[in-house]
Amino acid sequence: MSDKQKLVVIGNGMAPGRMLEYLFERAPDAFEVTIFNAEPRVNYNRLMLSPVLSGEKAYEDIITHDDDWYKTHGVTLHKSARISSIDRAAKTVTSDSGITVSYDQLVIATGSNPFIIPLPGHDLDGVLTYRDLDDVERMISVAKTGGRAVVIGGGLLGLEAAAGLRRQGMDVTVLHLMPTLMERQLDPAAGYLLEKAFQDLHIQVLTEASTKQILGYDGKVVGVELADGTRIDAAMVVMAVGIRPSAELAKLAQLETGRGVIVSDAMRTSDPDIFALGECAEHRGQCYGLVAPLYEMGKVIVEQLTGNNAAAYTGSVTATKLKVTGIDLYSAGDFAEADDREEIVLRDAAAGVYKRLVLKENRIIGAVLYGETADGPWFFDLLKKQTDISDMREMLIFGQAYQGGAPLDPSAAVAALPDDAEICGCNGICKGAITGTIVSKNLTDLDGVRAHTKASASCGTCTGLVEQLLSLTLGDSYDPAAVTPMCGCTDLGHNDVRRLIVAKGLKSIPAVMQELEWTTSCGCAKCRPALNYYLVCDWPDEYADDYQSRFINERVHANIQKDGTYSVVPRMWGGMTSSTELRAIADVVDKFDIPAVKCTGGQRIDMLGIKKEDLPAVWADLGKAGFVSGQAYAKGLRTVKTCVGTDWCRFGTQDSTGLGIRIEKFMWGSWTPAKLKMAVSGCPRNCSEATCKDIGIICVDSGFEIHFAGAAGLDIKGTEVLGMVKTEDEALEYVVALAQMYREQGHYLERIYKWAKRVGFDEVRRQIMDEPAKRKAYFERFVFSQKFAQIDPWSERVSGKDKHEFNPMAILQLEAAE
Amino acid sequence: MNALTQTWVSVGSIEDIPRRGSRCVDYGEMTIAIFRTIDDRVFALEDKCPHKNGPLSQGIVHDGCVTCPLHNWVISLETGEAQGADEGETRAFPIRLDDDQIMLGLGKS
Ligand code: SRM
Ligand SMILES: Cc1cc2nc3c(=O)[nH]c(=O)nc-3n(C[C@H](O)[C@H](O)[C@H](O)COP(=O)(O)OP(=O)(O)OC[C@H]3O[C@@H](n4cnc5c(N)ncnc54)[C@H](O)[C@@H]3O)c2cc1C
Ligand code: SF4
Ligand code: FES
Numbered sequence: 001m002s003d004k005q006k007l008v009v010i011g012n013g014m015a016p017g018r019m020l021e022y023l024f025e026r027a028p029d030a031f032e033v034t035i036f037n038a039e040p041r042v043n044y045n046r047l048m049l050s051p052v053l054s055g056e057k058a059y060e061d062i063i064t065h066d067d068d069w070y071k072t073h074g075v076t077l078h079k080s081a082r083i084s085s086i087d088r089a090a091k092t093v094t095s096d097s098g099i100t101v102s103y104d105q106l107v108i109a110t111g112s113n114p115f116i117i118p119l120p121g122h123d124l125d126g127v128l129t130y131r132d133l134d135d136v137e138r139m140i141s142v143a144k145t146g147g148r149a150v151v152i153g154g155g156l157l158g159l160e161a162a163a164g165l166r167r168q169g170m171d172v173t174v175l176h177l178m179p180t181l182m183e184r185q186l187d188p189a190a191g192y193l194l195e196k197a198f199q200d201l202h203i204q205v206l207t208e209a210s211t212k213q214i215l216g217y218d219g220k221v222v223g224v225e226l227a228d229g230t231r232i233d234a235a236m237v238v239m240a241v242g243i244r245p246s247a248e249l250a251k252l253a254q255l256e257t258g259r260g261v262i263v264s265d266a267m268r269t270s271d272p273d274i275f276a277l278g279e280c281a282e283h284r285g286q287c288y289g290l291v292a293p294l295y296e297m298g299k300v301i302v303e304q305l306t307g308n309n310a311a312a313y314t315g316s317v318t319a320t321k322l323k324v325t326g327i328d329l330y331s332a333g334d335f336a337e338a339d340d341r342e343e344i345v346l347r348d349a350a351a352g353v354y355k356r357l358v359l360k361e362n363r364i365i366g367a368v369l370y371g372e373t374a375d376g377p378w379f380f381d382l383l384k385k386q387t388d389i390s391d392m393r394e395m396l397i398f399g400q401a402y403q404g405g406a407p408l409d410p411s412a413a414v415a416a417l418p419d420d421a422e423i424c425g426c427n428g429i430c431k432g433a434i435t436g437t438i439v440s441k442n443l444t445d446l447d448g449v450r451a452h453t454k455a456s457a458s459c460g461t462c463t464g465l466v467e468q469l470l471s472l473t474l475g476d477s478y479d480p481a482a483v484t485p486m487c488g489c490t491d492l493g494h495n496d497v498r499r500l501i502v503a504k505g506l507k508s509i510p511a512v513m514q515e516l517e518w519t520t521s522c523g524c525a526k527c528r529p530a531l532n533y534y535l536v537c538d539w540p541d542e543y544a545d546d547y548q549s550r551f552i553n554e555r556v557h558a559n560i561q562k563d564g565t566y567s568v569v570p571r572m573w574g575g576m577t578s579s580t581e582l583r584a585i586a587d588v589v590d591k592f593d594i595p596a597v598k599c600t601g602g603q604r605i606d607m608l609g610i611k612k613e614d615l616p617a618v619w620a621d622l623g624k625a626g627f628v629s630g631q632a633y634a635k636g637l638r639t640v641k642t643c644v645g646t647d648w649c650r651f652g653t654q655d656s657t658g659l660g661i662r663i664e665k666f667m668w669g670s671w672t673p674a675k676l677k678m679a680v681s682g683c684p685r686n687c688s689e690a691t692c693k694d695i696g697i698i699c700v701d702s703g704f705e706i707h708f709a710g711a712a713g714l715d716i717k718g719t720e721v722l723g724m725v726k727t728e729d730e731a732l733e734y735v736v737a738l739a740q741m742y743r744e745q746g747h748y749l750e751r752i753y754k755w756a757k758r759v760g761f762d763e764v765r766r767q768i769m770d771e772p773a774k775r776k777a778y779f780e781r782f783v784f785s786q787k788f789a790q791i792d793p794w795s796e797r798v799s800g801k802d803k804h805e806f807n808p809m810a811i812l813q814l815e816a817a818e
Numbered sequence: 819m820n821a822l823t824q825t826w827v828s829v830g831s832i833e834d835i836p837r838r839g840s841r842c843v844d845y846g847e848m849t850i851a852i853f854r855t856i857d858d859r860v861f862a863l864e865d866k867c868p869h870k871n872g873p874l875s876q877g878i879v880h881d882g883c884v885t886c887p888l889h890n891w892v893i894s895l896e897t898g899e900a901q902g903a904d905e906g907e908t909r910a911f912p913i914r915l916d917d918d919q920i921m922l923g924l925g926k927s
Contacts, residue, residue: 522838522856525878525885525892548838552876552887560887564873809841809852810829
């Protein structure tokens with residue numbers, strides 16, 4: 001260890017994340033790396049916050065480096081640790097949480113801070129910025145309460161926030177000071193088209209609107225007042241008026257700063273052992289606000305760190321895409337009008353297309369594309385290379401496909417691109433690098449290309465191009481559906497489907513199939529039960545359960561057996577029973593001539609071999625004795641096994657039987673992605689086998705140890721500990737919240753242990769144990785859904801529901817056919 | 819099959835069967851499953867999966883097929899043949915609609 005140089009990084013954003021990847025490729029063992037992050041988390045893809053805000057993606061989907069990554073590369077990551085001082089003489093940095101670490105080489109990568117206009121009312125509760133995941137979570141939680149959001153700022157960030165909040169169901173107004181939207185990237189014509197597109201999304205856009213003050217009541221935002229006196233009510237105000245490089249820390253350490261931390265072409269600050277990287281850096285008078293240049297900077301720093309003193313960063317030209325689903329917008333370069341410039345414009349009002357190229361001396365210096373942006377990278381390539389376009393001038397605006405005779409189809413156009421054409425703008429990856437890696441690493445899918453080249457791994461807008469390269473390189477062996485689709489009826493995986501159901505507000509199976517472009521007319525036996533569950537879970541009050549999409553057991557509320565008869569398992573709460581219950585079961589067995597009675601592994605009694613026609617009558621008799629369905633057939637709560645606990649056992653520490661019964665009575669009837677089995681043991685001797693259940697509780701003297709993610713069926717796995725709580729009430733709340741989290745995120749048929757492994761045990765612990773607000777919200781949503789779920793299906797059917805299920809429609813005499 | 823010996827028997831109304839569902843007709847020792855698809859076509863199969871005699875009437879109906887509830891074989895409603903890699907066939911019966919009345923063809927086969 002000691003012979004390694006110490007590299008310390010301040011800030012764990014996108015720029016240093018990428019820089020470290022280059023470093024570990026180039027010199028995996030050269031440095032002992034320590035990172036400080038003011039945010040309480042690992043590195044994630046900030047560009048994708050907008051899809052998280054709109055509900056199209058989850059945080060888990062946008063993580064760039066998970067905890068394992070840091071472990072694998074021996075990186076020490078301090079989360080929630082903001083560096084407050086740099087001691088250049090001692091070569092140490094110190095965090096506000098009191099950690100001091102010394103460095104040989106230091107990288108400052110503190111990013112930017114959102115700018116807040118110091119209007120009256122700017123510090124009210126509900127005035128938010130848009131920069132990190134915490135901001136997004138705050139926005140989503142206000143959005144849940146409905147009302148109007150006012151977004152101040154009609155630039156890239158403001159518009160993405162507006163679209164996301166609209167998707168979350170809020171009314172949205174965008175206030176923009178200038179006459180047209182995104183005026184820094186768009187000319188007025190494109191700005192106008194964009195404004196119309198936002199109005200079509202039912203987002204109100206007010207241009208030339210100057211905000212005078214933010215209005216509050218009781219410390220909370222209630223509206224905004226404009227300079228002309230107009231008042232707009234608002235439950236939330238998002239300020240997205242620009243960013244400021246975060247250079248205070250460097251300034252405090254007396255490094256040279258301007259707008260940002262000033263760096264040379266070698267990316268070194270005025271102290272040669274300190275680099276600055278990312279949005280906080282100022283290079284040749286320029287600060288950047290997009291990732292592509294930052295990645296270039298990171299490469300140069302790695303070169304410098306590994307001894308290549310000649311490596312230099314010389315600045316970048318940038319291109320922008322707006323990431324709002326349904327709006328295609330691309331802009332690059334400079335498009336202001338001037339005498340020495342010419343322009344080529346194409347408008348197709350019917351198709352909603354507008355394209356404008358700005359030329360100077362037969363070279364493209366600016367491009368704005370609206371409505372159809374596929375040629376963006378090609379124009380950008382011509383722009384960056386300063387290609388003389390005299391020869392293709394006439395057809396230039398129609399795009400690459402029209403150059404050189406007959407139009408090409410899109411894949412031929414991609415095939416025709418030169419090897420050095422840039423495909424992924426964010427990461428500066430050219431075509432040759434992608435096709436080369438596909439061949440050399442035997443890649444077969446998009447994830448592979450993302451992992452090995454980074455292409456399409458940032459904002460994702462070049463995904464289509466990368467897929468075409470995959471299919472060009474691999475021919476028929478490329479299967480774009482290799483992302484494990486839900487079933488043969490769709491290319492979408494479970495995650496996407498779940499997310500889109502919520503994001504698009506889809507509330508019936510036909511709506512899902514229509515909107516998500518199912519390829520079959522009415523699905524199949526795999527997707528229909530899954531969709532039915534997702535809809536039941538997401539819209540408990542609005543969705544009408546589709547029984548024809550349930551597996552037979554759940555349709556008739558009994559388990560089908562190999563001979564077509566059924567088995568019936570009534571609930572015995574927590575495994576307790578009584579002479580009355582046992583007598584009723586004995587009577588039913590005699591009356592209906594039930595061939596087999598068995599104690600199940602779930603502490604209750606199973607009656608097997610019942611004819612389907614007899615089911616309602618069996619249930620009627622059981623119901624009279626107070627029995628309800630045991631849901632032994634359900635992807636839902638099965639049993640809560642208990643032991644005798646303090647009631648009887650000499651070792652019992654808590655009332656395990658009582659708690660088990662309480663949990664079962666609270667949770668029965670709930671549908672879950674796969675079956676959910678629980679247990680409560682009265683002491684660590686664990687007689688109810690709680691440590692191999694989906695959720696288990698071990699009672700101890702000081703309280704309740706909650707366990708989860710065990711398995712004892714096809715796989716065997718001991719549980720993980722979720723955490724300790726002191727009271728029974730808490731135990732119930734935590735367990736229920738955990739179950740709801742699983743209900744909302746699990747893939748259909750995915751048991752808790754598989755789900756938890758997928759999302760990360762720590763993430764589950766973090767949300768349930770450490771975030772009281774989140775836990776309570778999960779709990780409340782479960783309680784709400786139970787209102788519609790706790791109806792005993794057996795008594796419903798005894799009263800005549802689904803009568804058709806249990807009788808033949810006709811009984812024909814044999815003679816009829818003769 | 820000879821048209822003259824075909825006997826058509828009314829077994830009920832199409833409204834007796836839920837869309838994407840099935841009801842049974844008892845026919846002596848045999849059970850016949852009548853299926854109704856999402857687009858209101860009807861089909862009749864012996865209620866016996868070619869795999870291990872699973873009751874097809876209890877399966878999930880999708881497009882022109884039913885998935886057996888016991889081991890998920892997919893059976894064509896029109897021909898009674900197992901789809902995909904599985905091999906086997908269930909007896910299919912002629913069936914037609916007279917307005918909303920389901921007429922089942924029970925010939926001497
Ligand atoms: C009746 C019972 C066996 C018994 O006689 O004791 C039983 C019977 C069946 N189990 Fe089980 N399991 C029974 C306890 C268990 C247990 C033990 C437990 O719950 O403590 C396990 C291991 C724990 C676990 O779930 O991880 C168990 C693991 C399974 C599995 C494997 C699940 C897995 O994901 O690993 C299946 C298959 C499946 O679900 O796909 C299964 C499936 C079945 C099915 C439903 C098979 C089927 O799809 O038809 C059986 C239905 C019989 C019926 O009609 O009642 N059964 N099964 C037990 C009913 C418990 C109850 O009161 O509700
Ligand atoms: C919603 C949104 C959408 C975007 N979309 C695009 C896009 O489509 N295309 C594009 O190119 N760019 C986009 N950007 C911009 C892009 O995300 C940034 O350019 C990029 O993330 C900057 O990287 P960075 O590493 O310099 O800073 P950041 O990623 O901001 O990371 C800085 C990190 O340092 C931490 N930090 C700050 N001070 C300290 C301290 N003293 N001690 C410890 N930690 C500290 C911060 O908490 C933060 O986590 C978008 C940005 C946002 C917010
Ligand atoms: S172990 Fe479970 S699934 Fe297997 S035969 Fe026994 S009851 Fe059936
Ligand atoms: S009996 Fe039908 S699939 Fe096995």
